[in-house]
Amino acid sequence: MALPMTQLLRAAKLRAGGQLTQIVTCNPKSLEDALVKQFQQLGEALGVTEVGEAMAQQHYSRLQQLKEQDRVFVDSNGRKAKVLMVEWLEPLFLGTEGWMREIVEATWWRTWRMGEKWTWWSWHYPATGYSVMAAYILTERQVCCGNGCRHCPYGHANVKDPSRRKNALAGNVFLQPRRRSRGFAKGSPGGQKLWPEGADAGSDAQNDLVVMFWSGGKDSFLALGALYESYAVEQKPMPRVVLLTTIDPKTNVVPIQDIPSQTIAAEAEALELPLCLVAVGLGDEYTAALRNALRDIPEQMKRTKKSSKSPEQNGTTPSVSALVFGDLHLDDISIQQCTPTVKKTVLQY
Known part of the structure; x- marks a missing residue:
């Protein structure tokens, strides 16, 4: 015999110790329902309204941020990607509406830029079926291969064909020479072509780490030669020189x-x-960008030598002993203001 609903509710209430169980049904129809209203509803039902509201606002803020980043990405690239979303196969459901579609619309551009952020070696690009090398591994290699990699962080610095240079420089990057002259070890200080005759190569522990501000002209070249000459005159081992150049990322x-x-x-x-x-142009960001680069260079140099060193040797990070400039008009510039960790500044040529 079927019992009336009132009797069923009364029996359930007695079994639960006099209190009925409250059932809260969440059936979100939009992404805002799922991420905002749903938390407000649950917070109210659980007696923690403020907590539910705080979580709702946190998710709402993140959702608006993603939508704005989507808009900016579309404005800068001129188009959206075509995305096929199959939510179910049996039965087939393509997700043409609802909050699953909204997720794709709000975050598709992040998939587009996967290779810039991932710490994986590569990722599979569905449009071509090829594996694409991620920016992380390209940065770790410290070499631009010249093949026009999609996520090359070096601004395609070694790509010879101008029509294939698509990438602009993003952030600070460190490039090692791809080859050494015969007779010189890969880990040698480099610059041997400008060393005076009979110059002492020294060892890692003896080589000063010198940063040469390199603008690409004759003054920079002559200053580098003068630097090596000064070390030879003092009978000191040749320094380990790193060239530093600022590049306007827009051009x-x-x-x-x-x-x-x-x-x-x-x-x-x-x-x-x-x-x-x-990667910095002219303006207020110049000093901060140089400061960050000078702090990063010693760590980058440490990474290049770790393959053949003991753990104890690997733990020692070299410090920049001097900055070298090839421009005569820099006498009135306070370089120490942006490089407080450098022992001295040398103006050459």
């Missing part, structure tokens, strides 16, 4: 000098010296 050229980053990379390659490219 991929040296500010004011208008020398392409590809030319700078080719000069560093010819000199067999490591190169730090700093």
Whole structure:
């Protein structure tokens, strides 16, 4: 015999100790329902309204941020990607509406930029079926291979064909020379072509770490030669020189000098010296960008030598002993203001 609903509710109430169980049904129809209203509803039902509201506002803020980033990405690239979303196969449901579709619309552009953020070696690009090398592994290699990699962080510095140079420099990057002259070890200080005759190569522990501000012209070249001459005169081991060049990320050229980053990379390659490219134009951000680069260079140099060293040796990070400039008009600039950790500043040539 079927019992009336009132009797069933009374029996359930007695079994639960006099209190009925409250059932809260959540059936979100939109992404805002799922991420905002649902938390407000649950917070109210559980007696923690403030907690539910705080979580709702946190998710709402993140959702609006994603939508704005989507808008900016579309404005800068001129189009959206075509996305096929199959939510169910049996029965087939393509998700043409509802909050699952909204998720794709709000976050598709993040998939587009996967290779820039991932710490994986590569990822599969569905449009071509090929594996795409991620920016992380390209940065770890400290070499631009010249093949026009999709996520090349070096601004395609070694890509010879101008029509294939698509990437602009993003952030600070560190490039090692791809090859060494015969007779010189890969981990040698580099720059041997400009060393005076009979110069002492020394060892890692003896080599000063010197940062050479390199603008790509004759003054920089003559200053580098003068630096090596000064070490030879003092009978000191040749320094371990790192070239540093600022590149305007909007144009991929040296500010004011208008020398392409590809030319700078080719000069560093010819000199067999490591190169730090700093993505910054003219303006207020210049000093901060240089400070960050100078702090990063010692750690980058430490990474290049760890393959053949003991753990104890690997733990020692070299410090920048001097900065070298090839421009005569820098006498009135307070370099120490932006490089407080450098022991001395040397003005050459």
